[in-house]
Amino acid sequence: VDQTYIMVKPDGVQRGLVGEIISRFERKGFKLTGLKLFQCPKELAEEHYKDLKGKPFYPTLIDYITSGPVVCMVWEGVGVVASARKLIGSTNPLQAEPGTIRGDLAVQTGRNVVHGSDSPENGKREAALWFKEGELCEWTPAQAPWLME
Numbered sequence: 001v002d003q004t005y006i007m008v009k010p011d012g013v014q015r016g017l018v019g020e021i022i023s024r025f026e027r028k029g030f031k032l033t034g035l036k037l038f039q040c041p042k043e044l045a046e047e048h049y050k051d052l053k054g055k056p057f058y059p060t061l062i063d064y065i066t067s068g069p070v071v072c073m074v075w076e077g078v079g080v081v082a083s084a085r086k087l088i089g090s091t092n093p094l095q096a097e098p099g100t101i102r103g104d105l106a107v108q109t110g111r112n113v114v115h116g117s118d119s120p121e122n123g124k125r126e127a128a129l130w131f132k133e134g135e136l137c138e139w140t141p142a143q144a145p146w147l148m149e
C-alpha cells in the first residue's frame with residue numbers, strides 16, 4: 001500500500017494551522033501511521049531537498065524549512081500520494097485551486113505551509129528519511145470497513 005510523507009512547514013506551525021491541515025487528510029479517509037513535532041537540522045533539510053540543490057531559491061528554502069518546528073507525518077492508503085498532492089494544491093498558492101490547502105491558506109510559494117511527496121518512491125524514501133524504525137505505527141482504524149468496501 002502507498003505511503004506519503006506530509007509535513008506542515010514552519011509557517012503552518014507558527015500560524016496555528018496544524019490541526020486544520022491534519023484534519024483534511026484525516027477526514028479524507030487516509031490512515032495516519034507517523035506523527036511528530038520536530039526541529040529539522042540543516043543536514044536533513046539538504047538531504048530532503050537534494051534534487052533542488054542549485055536552484056536560485058535553494059538557500060532560502062533550507063533556511064525556511066529549518067526556521068522553526070515542523071510537523072512530520074506519514075499517511076497510508078491506496079493512491080494516497082497523488083491524492084494528497086491534489087488536496088495540497090499547486091506549488092504557487094496563488095495558482096492553487098480554492099478548496100486545496102494552499103489555495104485556501106497561503107499566498108506565496110516560499111510560504112506554502114505544507115509538503116507532500118511527489119511519487120510513491122519518494123513517499124517511501126522520505127518516510128524512511130524523517131522517521132526512525134519503530135516510530136511508525138501499523139494499526140487498523142475502526143472505520144476501515146466504512147471507508148473501503
Ligand code: GTP
Nearest residue numbers: 057060061090091109110111112114115116117118
Ligand atoms: P513540496 O511539496 O514542498 O515538495 O512542494 P512542490 O512539490 O509543490 O514543489 P517543489 O518540490 O518543486 O519545490 C519544493 C519547495 O521549494 C516548494 O514547496 C517551495 O516551498 C519551494 N520553492 C519552489 N519553487 C520556489 C520558488 O520559485 N521560490 C521560492 N521562494 N521557493 C520555491
Ligand code: MG
Nearest residue numbers: 115116117118
Ligand atoms: Mg516537491
